[in-house]
Amino acid sequence: MNSSRSNVNKMGNKAGYLMSLPYVLYFFLFIGFPLVFSFILIFHRWNIVTPMQWIGLRNFYRLFHDVQFFISIRNTLVFLVIHIPLQIIIALILALLLNQRIRLKGFFRALYFLPVVVSGVVITILWQQLYAYETGLLNLLMTKLGITKIPWLINTNWAMPSIAIMATWKNVGLYIVLFLVGLQGIPRYLYEAAEIDGAKPIQQFFHITLPALNSTMVLVVILSTIGGFSLFIEPFVMTGGGPINSTLSAMLYIYNQAFYFGHMGYAATLGFFFAFIILMVVLIQKKFVERKD
């Protein structure tokens, strides 16, 4: 009896190993190996075609003297400061509306989710044309309404907020879905009890809805922070990092170093340093947003 059970266990183990093999292979090939290789690159100069050259910690020396890299980090943080609150507020408002008993609920959910599944490059080119200073639709409408044109993408103060607005429009559908899931998980009796106690809708929102959405909020904040840190397509296509480096994101800068200039070692150093910053920011956010109770 014991022997047959042991055989079954062994067979089960084999099947388990076999089934996890594809992911294990994928992990080592596309995550583990690149990660280890990138770490080795940190101490080298390499442009893909010539042999690697050991340069010790010189890439770090360069990093700490690289003004443009720190500008790109500052720009990324500026983007996050605009994008995350904007995204959370809009997504939450729309989720609250879509959580009501309204007509065409499914249609509106699909409508808001549509930009999430459309190619980022397509959306970026579309918005680039909408934002165009002289010929764009937005400025055309503003001129017709007698409002002064806005230099959306050609002014250092406007360019990053413009990109943040576009990114919010593209991604908000995803966060609406997450908030909807959270909202539908809040027990109805809490609202009924609050109503009996005389709580107004605004009080219900702040004392029931928002605390109950805490775990969703943590998820949304972390996901949108990580997504925001990987800001790349929008400045790459729309502005090339301009005007005057105001939309140069850290990812775009790392990409330029690696694939325009062939500084693979330096790009790897920047990548690791940037990953460390992301980790720190996410840990701090988690500490502040997450409630223990």
Place this chain on the structure above:
Amino acid sequence: MIHNKAIITFLLLVGAFLVSCDKVRTAQTAGEQNAARLTYWCASNQDEINLAQELVDKWNRERPEIQVTLQPIPASQSSEEALLAAIAGKTTPDICSNMWPGAMDDFTSSGGLVRLDQFPDFMEYLQKRMPAELLESFRAPDRHYYQIPWKTNPIMVMYNKKMYREAGITQPIRTYSEYLSAAAKITRDVNGDARIDQWMGYRDIRPIWWQRLFDYYTFYIAASGGATLFDSTDIAFENAASVEVFRFFSAIYKNGYYPLTTFQGDAFLAGQVATQFTGPWNITHVENFKAPGFEYGIAPIPVPDDYTGLVYTYGDHKNISIFSTTKFPSAAWQFAKYLISAQADLRLLEICSQIPLRKNLTTDPLYREYFRDNPLMMQFAEQAPYTRGVDGSSVLKEIFDAISQEYEACAVYNKRIPEEAVANAAKRARVIVAWSHR
């Protein structure tokens, strides 16, 4: 059971058929068993693919001992990226005809290219084909040749004749003052909706390094009488010519003569801009897509008002190289000579509207008829001897990036004066060079 037997019989039949096909094919190609087999990568635009296909087909018919397979350069952001990836992956072709001289340093330092002057007739063949001074400019720092100078696309001004006429401009524009004065007349609201809808020109203002090849660098070569960014190994663009170019473009953007919009589509053909800086390849495009009655002309790049002498421009050269992974370097050299033969050069003109790097091009009887029928191409051909390429430097892209940053700050957004912007770009370029030597 019957079902299984039917499947097995079917598979056996298919197998037998495939084996017999292979035998037929083997018999057919027995004569080509000893043929050298070359893979040839050409540029991926349709005109060059058409040219390459025609040349390869003819070659394969006439030279059974060297058989060539054509493949356009794999899709990538640039040919250089695809070639670098191929070198890294050891999947390079035997021969490629889209080599940008600015990327040669990467290719040669990796040992990826065959030294061409090892072939006994290389110098003689090339010296017959092109001016010695121009040939010399393609020599690598180690004094050897790794590229066969093939073609050039001199950047010149293409202008809309109707828009010029309407603005009262009767003579081709030669100087910065003339250009700015014409721009003041041409840039205007045409349909009366209180919005400017016609400009003197358009350039992509994004700080992308290679965009500067077609504005700052082209104008710098013209203003400096043919100088490039380096003088031997030193940075040499911190001079009055650079400052003049920055000041010129600064005046253009300050006065709104170029829009700050990023256009999708061809603003020149759409009649939104009067001028563009372009090479002869664009003639085919304009001819194919122009509206009926669309008239255009070609003129040299404008120069500072006090400039005297010949007007040089950026040549945008593309050359041919043989990769060191080839098993048949001599056969590849034979094929390369065929690609730059007089007859192949004629087809390059006819199919691609690009200028072969050939001396006496405009007087050679072989090309006389072509240039008689294509007078605009004649202007590009006459400009061709007065072109400059780019310096062969591994940090060239970064230096152009440094220039691009300052160009944007000074010319496009008027945040810096030209002298300061040029000095900043040169300072940054020196740091880049110093870093690369550490």
